[in-house]
Amino acid sequence: MQAFRMxxxxxxxxxGIGACDSDSTGPNxxxxxxxxxxxxxxxxxxxxxxxxxxxxxxxEGRVTLSSTPQTIDLVQLNNVTAVVVDDEPVPAGQYSELRxxxxxxxxxxxxEGDETEIYASSPNYEGLPEGVTVxxxxxxxxxxxxxxxxxxxxxIDLTGEETELLVDFDVSQSFGHQAGNSGMWVMHPVVKGAVxxxxxxxxxxxxxGNDVVLPSIGGTLLTLAHFKASLDxxxxxxxxxDGAFQASFAHVLPGTYSLNVVGPAGLTFVISPVLPMDVxxxxxxxxTAALTITSAVATAAVP
Numbered sequence: 001m002q003a004f005r006m007x008x009x010x011x012x013x014x015x016g017i018g019a020c021d022s023d024s025t026g027p028n029x030x031x032x033x034x035x036x037x038x039x040x041x042x043x044x045x046x047x048x049x050x051x052x053x054x055x056x057x058x059x060e061g062r063v064t065l066s067s068t069p070q071t072i073d074l075v076q077l078n079n080v081t082a083v084v085v086d087d088e089p090v091p092a093g094q095y096s097e098l099r100x101x102x103x104x105x106x107x108x109x110x111x112e113g114d115e116t117e118i119y120a121s122s123p124n125y126e127g128l129p130e131g132v133t134v135x136x137x138x139x140x141x142x143x144x145x146x147x148x149x150x151x152x153x154x155x156i157d158l159t160g161e162e163t164e165l166l167v168d169f170d171v172s173q174s175f176g177h178q179a180g181n182s183g184m185w186v187m188h189p190v191v192k193g194a195v196x197x198x199x200x201x202x203x204x205x206x207x208x209g210n211d212v213v214l215p216s217i218g219g220t221l222l223t224l225a226h227f228k229a230s231l232d233x234x235x236x237x238x239x240x241x242d243g244a245f246q247a248s249f250a251h252v253l254p255g256t257y258s259l260n261v262v263g264p265a266g267l268t269f270v271i272s273p274v275l276p277m278d279v280x281x282x283x284x285x286x287x288t289a290a291l292t293i294t295s296a297v298a299t300a301a302v303p
Contacts, residue, residue, distance in 0.1 A: 030092035047108035099147035
């Protein structure tokens with residue numbers, strides 16, 4: 001799953017940048033500049049906080065883009081991006097890898113009832129909220145040494161004057177329970193990257209069929225704003241835009257995704273065309289889908 005936002009304005013914030021290990025010119029005296037946007041695909045984790053100690057490019061040598069520690073809750077990046085490297089000068093050329101060195105982190109996950117549990121890389125991890133009790137260990141194998149590799153489709157070409165890179169940290173696939181009864185969580189990062197200009201958009205519209213009226217549930221009269229579009233599990237609520245209800249996903253890396261609609265609890269509904277359906281996004285392109293609710297019946301009262 002990739003990174004999606006829109007029509008909400010992308011909130012980007014600078015988190016600090018570092019210096020290159022070498023000067024900012026390539027072998028021919030050329031210079032390029034790079035900006036790195038970090039975003040998240042969602043999961044069931046309530047918080048996924050990591051401390052990024054270093055971000056670097058690997059080519060003929062190692063070029064450090066940031067060496068200022070940045071502590072980020074990846075879950076908060078759902079529908080927004082963070083600029084973790086801002087217009088940093090680098091030697092122009094092609095690079096084989098972009099890596100993030102992560103020194104620590106913690107997860108807050110749902111437990112039985114309304115309780116939550118915290119799993120941390122260390123009971124003394126500096127990013128932990130004050131006064132919390134750590135339930136168990138979060139393993140982060142080798143991420144503090146060589147760092148995690150961002151999966152790009154081929155080499156990273158920084159031969160132009162300015163390049164913006166999009167990095168998607170998929171929380172839903174990057175953390176999981178260790179097998180057995182240890183209760184331990186393990187971080188096995190699924191991180192994808194692309195040039196920002198290659199990202200596309202998906203716009204979904206939702207309407208009511210002829211003679212379809214949404215019912216009331218629990219004393220609330222339903223509207224289309226109570227529905228959400230789901231793209232590979234990422235949910236965006238429908239909102240009225242220019243007289244139509246739509247949900248939009250921006251910064252979608254090229255690929256094929258599963259589109260579905262999530263309705264309010266206590267409602268049974270039918271949508272045309274049949275869902276889930278595949279949506280294919282091309283490089284820098286917009287994909288659209290027009291959906292219609294053909295029937296909707298309240299099946300249970302919601303307290």
